[in-house]
Amino acid sequence: MLTGKGGTGKTRVAAAMGLASGEAGRRVLVVEVDAQRSALAEAFGTPISDTPTPVASNVWAANITFKPALRDWLDRTVRVSRIVGMILNNPMVSVFLDVTPGAREIVILSAVVGHLDNFDQVIVDMPASGHAVGMLKIPDTAHRLMRSGPIHDRAGEIMSVLRGPDTAMGIVALPEEMVVNETVELFENLGQILPDLKVPLVFLNRCAAPTMTDDEHKLLARLSASSELSDEARELLLAGRWDGELERATADSLGRLHSEIGVTVVPFPRLGVLGGFQGGPVKVTQQMASALRRRMLTEARKAGEQ
Amino acid sequence: MSLATLIEDQRLIICVGSGGVGKTTTAAALGLAAAKKGRKVLVLTIDPARRLANSLGLRQFGNEETRIQLAEEIDGELWAMMLDTRSTFDALINRVSPDDDTRTRILNNRVYRHVSDSFGGSQEYMATEQLYEVVISGRYDLVILDTPPVKNALDFLESPGRLVQFLDKRILSWFLAPYEEKRVVGRLFRGTSAVVFKLLGYIFGREFLDELAEFLFIFRDLYDGFRERHEAVISLFSTPGTTFTVVCAPNEPSVAVARYFLAELAGRDMPCAGVLMNQMHPTLGHEIQPADVLTGIAQELSSDLSEHTATQLMARLGANHRRLLGLSRAEQALARSLGQLLGDSQRMWQVPRLEGEVHDIDALGRVFDRVRQVNEFPPRSTTE
Numbered sequence: 001m002l003t004g005k006g007g008t009g010k011t012r013v014a015a016a017m018g019l020a021s022g023e024a025g026r027r028v029l030v031v032e033v034d035a036q037r038s039a040l041a042e043a044f045g046t047p048i049s050d051t052p053t054p055v056a057s058n059v060w061a062a063n064i065t066f067k068p069a070l071r072d073w074l075d076r077t078v079r080v081s082r083i084v085g086m087i088l089n090n091p092m093v094s095v096f097l098d099v100t101p102g103a104r105e106i107v108i109l110s111a112v113v114g115h116l117d118n119f120d121q122v123i124v125d126m127p128a129s130g131h132a133v134g135m136l137k138i139p140d141t142a143h144r145l146m147r148s149g150p151i152h153d154r155a156g157e158i159m160s161v162l163r164g165p166d167t168a169m170g171i172v173a174l175p176e177e178m179v180v181n182e183t184v185e186l187f188e189n190l191g192q193i194l195p196d197l198k199v200p201l202v203f204l205n206r207c208a209a210p211t212m213t214d215d216e217h218k219l220l221a222r223l224s225a226s227s228e229l230s231d232e233a234r235e236l237l238l239a240g241r242w243d244g245e246l247e248r249a250t251a252d253s254l255g256r257l258h259s260e261i262g263v264t265v266v267p268f269p270r271l272g273v274l275g276g277f278q279g280g281p282v283k284v285t286q287q288m289a290s291a292l293r294r295r296m297l298t299e300a301r302k303a304g305e306q
Numbered sequence: 307m308s309l310a311t312l313i314e315d316q317r318l319i320i321c322v323g324s325g326g327v328g329k330t331t332t333a334a335a336l337g338l339a340a341a342k343k344g345r346k347v348l349v350l351t352i353d354p355a356r357r358l359a360n361s362l363g364l365r366q367f368g369n370e371e372t373r374i375q376l377a378e379e380i381d382g383e384l385w386a387m388m389l390d391t392r393s394t395f396d397a398l399i400n401r402v403s404p405d406d407d408t409r410t411r412i413l414n415n416r417v418y419r420h421v422s423d424s425f426g427g428s429q430e431y432m433a434t435e436q437l438y439e440v441v442i443s444g445r446y447d448l449v450i451l452d453t454p455p456v457k458n459a460l461d462f463l464e465s466p467g468r469l470v471q472f473l474d475k476r477i478l479s480w481f482l483a484p485y486e487e488k489r490v491v492g493r494l495f496r497g498t499s500a501v502v503f504k505l506l507g508y509i510f511g512r513e514f515l516d517e518l519a520e521f522l523f524i525f526r527d528l529y530d531g532f533r534e535r536h537e538a539v540i541s542l543f544s545t546p547g548t549t550f551t552v553v554c555a556p557n558e559p560s561v562a563v564a565r566y567f568l569a570e571l572a573g574r575d576m577p578c579a580g581v582l583m584n585q586m587h588p589t590l591g592h593e594i595q596p597a598d599v600l601t602g603i604a605q606e607l608s609s610d611l612s613e614h615t616a617t618q619l620m621a622r623l624g625a626n627h628r629r630l631l632g633l634s635r636a637e638q639a640l641a642r643s644l645g646q647l648l649g650d651s652q653r654m655w656q657v658p659r660l661e662g663e664v665h666d667i668d669a670l671g672r673v674f675d676r677v678r679q680v681n682e683f684p685p686r687s688t689t690e
Contacts, residue, residue: 006325007560037566039559074509083505090502092480128325145417149511177663179326215611216619222607223600233599235590239626240619241661242587281558 001124002203003132004172005182009205012281013172013268014125015043015061016288022058023293026120030061033108033126033135038063040125045282052115060119066104069111070097076114077150105138110154113161126169129186136162137193163196170201171263175208175246175253187261200264202257207267208246220244246270266295307549307579309655309677313340313448317547318441319579320451322571324563327555328584331664332657333452334386335673341382342671345447348385348440369393371440376667385446394436402531408524417514417521434539441542478526485519543576550578554644555585556637561644568647580652583641585659588678589634594627596620645683654680 002014011032018030029052032040040063041048044055050068052060074084087093097103115122126132139162143155161167169190173183183202190199212220223229224237250267257265271287312319313336321333330351337349348371369390376384396413403409412418441449479486484503507515542548550571554564564581571578596604597620604616645654656678664670 007327007555008325011559037563039562042559042562077509078505086502087505087509092477093502093506096477096481096506146511146514148513149507150509151514152511174326178665212622213612213615213618215608215615216622219604219608219611219615219619223604226603226607230599231590232594235630236594236596236600236623236627238661239630240623242630242659243622243626245661 001126001132001167001169002172003126003129003169003186004203005174005179005186006128008172008174008179010128010172011039011043011125012285012288013170013203013205014123015040015285016292018059018061018123019056019285019289020292020296021121021123022056023289024296026058028059028121028123029115029119030055030059030123031112031115031125032063033112033124034065034104035063042281043285045280045285052118062115064108064111066107069107072111072114073107073154076110077154102138102142105135106142106151106155106158109135109139109158113158116161129182133186133189133193136190136197140193162194168198168200170203171199172203172205173253173257174205175250177249177252180253180256183257184260187263202261202263202265204250204253204257204265204267206246206270207250207254208243208270210247210251212244212247217244266292307651307653309653309674309679312336312549312551312579314343314345315547316448316549316579318437318449318451318542318545318549320453320543320548320550321553322453322550322567323553324560327553327560328664329553330452331670331673332551332553332582332584333450335664335670337384337386337448337450338376338667338670339674340448340450341376341384342380344381346383346385346445347448347450348387348446349450349452350387350389350437350440351452371445374667382447387440389436397439398435412521412524415517415521415524417517435535438535438539438542442538478522482519482522482526485523548577550576552578552581554581554583556583556587556640558640561640564644565647568644572649578652580648580654581644582655582657583644584657586637586641586656587630587634588656588658588676589631591631591634593631596623596627641680642683645680648683654683656680 002010002017004010014030014032018028021028030040030044032038038048040061044061046053046055046061048055048061048063050062050065052062055061071084071088074087075081078084078087097107112122112124127135139155139158142151143159146152146155171183171186173179187199190197220237220240223233224241229237254265254267257263268288268291271284319333319336321329321336323329333349333351337347340347369388371385371387374384374386376382399409399412399418403412437449437451440446481503484500510518552564552567552571554560568578568581600623601616601620604620608616608619641654641656648654657673658676658678660669660672662669664673
């Protein structure tokens with residue numbers, strides 16, 4: 001599962017992970033949950049639906065929405081198709097399910113967990129931070145509130161998957177102070193609501209490696225402070241300061257994530273001269289997937305040497 | 307509508323857009339700008355992550371309206387508030403309960419307790435409630451609402467409907483019929499409904515349905531109160547003085563969400579002032595060679611620094627600027643594509659990116675210093 005502050009590039013990381021993992025030979029499904037407007041479709045450059053659609057070799061994608069997930073859920077729990085049809089076609093029941101708080105989330109999580117039967121790996125592009133935490137609380141609440149019946153049982157199963165050894169949450173962040181604050185807060189919240197859920201990785205998007213020397217920083221500051229600069233000179237210096245700021249913010253963020261939550265940080269470099277626009281969204285996904293794949297291979301080699 | 311009109315004349319501004327585009331900062335900056343015009347402003351955020359506090363330099367503020375300290379020469383007032391679902395829900399129950407007994411029974415009902423603080427969606431149910439309360443109270447000249455990212459923001463528009471739908475008498479009486487009959491004649495009703503009801507019991511567990519029924523029995527009498535509230539909230543959205551503002555950043559995913567929002571708001575007949583595009587990288591629009599404009603002065607200022615510093619920095623600045631220029635061109639193309647979707651009365655405001663992060667009042671005050679209102683979006687020329 002992947003979550004993080006909105007706008008950090010969660011969907012892109014989820015898609016890139018899917019491609020990297022598929023290339024490594026695993027059958028992977030990448031899903032987004034209840035998206036009204038599919039962002040995964042954009043990341044993969046192909047339309048997707050509620051049923052897994054192939055998007056690359058070994059890789060499928062789907063947008064898990066409520067109504068199809070409900071049918072899947074009823075098929076799984078009620079099992080008799082005539083009765084499933086009766087429930088789905090009863091207008092009162094459909095309103096009841098639609099408005100019962102939490103029903104939506106539990107049904108969707110159930111569908112996501114259900115896909116584990118058919119794939120080696122399921123990568124979930126979860127909602128943004130606070131909403132992901134809200135969603136992950138629901139199985140436990142439902143398990144306690146509904147003391148018997150299939151929801152009780154299914155909620156229990158979902159919880160054991162969330163707590164299990166093969167499940168992990170990654171947080172996607174950016175090298176910005178506010179985003180790092182929220183990442184730290186989110187990490188702590190997750191620890192409180194699901195202490196058994198592993199959160200081993202933070203993906204830091206749009207990083208700039210610190211290559212500027214101290215002397216260059218000094219000179220840039222001196223130039224910026226000097227009077228009588230032309231508009232052109234000002235703009236050059238602003239471009240320099242913005243990039244310098246990003247280098248510094250990258251170093252600060254890496255340092256804080258390491259010292260405050262101590263997880264492994266996977267940095268993604270800022271891509272292309274156009275800051276990510278070049279070649280369109282699919283190209284960006286592919287570039288990020290290659291970066292992940294290289295890292296996976298390096299890690300595997302290191303593990304082999306030891 | 308100009309930015310000045312937005313700030314000076316509106317009574318309720320609802321900021322919508324995807325995450326990470328500076329929506330909270332924009333809400334706070336609009337609030338501060340209005341306070342500078344002498345208005346009393348409340349910025350309300352329903353986002354679970356405590357971002358607003360951060361951008362206002364406050365450590366924490368809760369369900370209470372908290373006044374933000376501004377410079378003395380500012381006549382207006384800036385207040386901020388986070389939505390706390392549980393206490394808003396409790397306050398609502400307090401207000402609509404006909405008597406103490408009903409109130410106590412609701413507040414102690416197990417289903418209510420779970421619904422009010424842990425089930426998804428309650429937050430959005432309560433957001434409108436809180437919004438209505440502060441707008442109608444008349445305590446503020448302007449209320450600015452910062453909504454959560456896209457999916458939930460739409461829930462927020464629909465939420466009064468969802469809550470009231472839950473309490474709709476037809477559904478309630480359908481759901482409660484078996485309980486009513488049990489009470490009256492001591493037997494369950496018959497027919498399809500009975501079968502479906504049994505199934506619901508099977509799905510949710512009978513204990514849950516029983517507790518839910520108790521909860522709904524109590525709530526049933528409150529239906530009229532909720533419905534009136536819902537209608538009032540809906541009418542609030544379409545009152546003159548209310549406007550939605552789409553906030554976005556100049557990148558493809560965020561612009562796609564903005565496009566979606568413009569269409570949704572138009573489809574729902576909700577008033578929308580236009581788009582505020584944050585974090586723009588403005589440029590002079592042409593390539594600049596550092597050697598031509600900076601080398602002399604750079605050599606002069608680097609005499610005490612290590613050799614080649616000036617040369618290295620010039621090369622770096624050239625690369626930095628080419629990146630900026632490319633970025634700026636891509637951003638302008640995106641802005642244009644979005645601008646072409648705007649209606650005659652809608653505007654786009656381009657807000658340049660500031661150096662450093664906005665997390666104090668001073669920086670917040672500078673957000674709109676260099677804002678540019680764009681009214682014309684010529685169609686893309688074929689040479690681009």
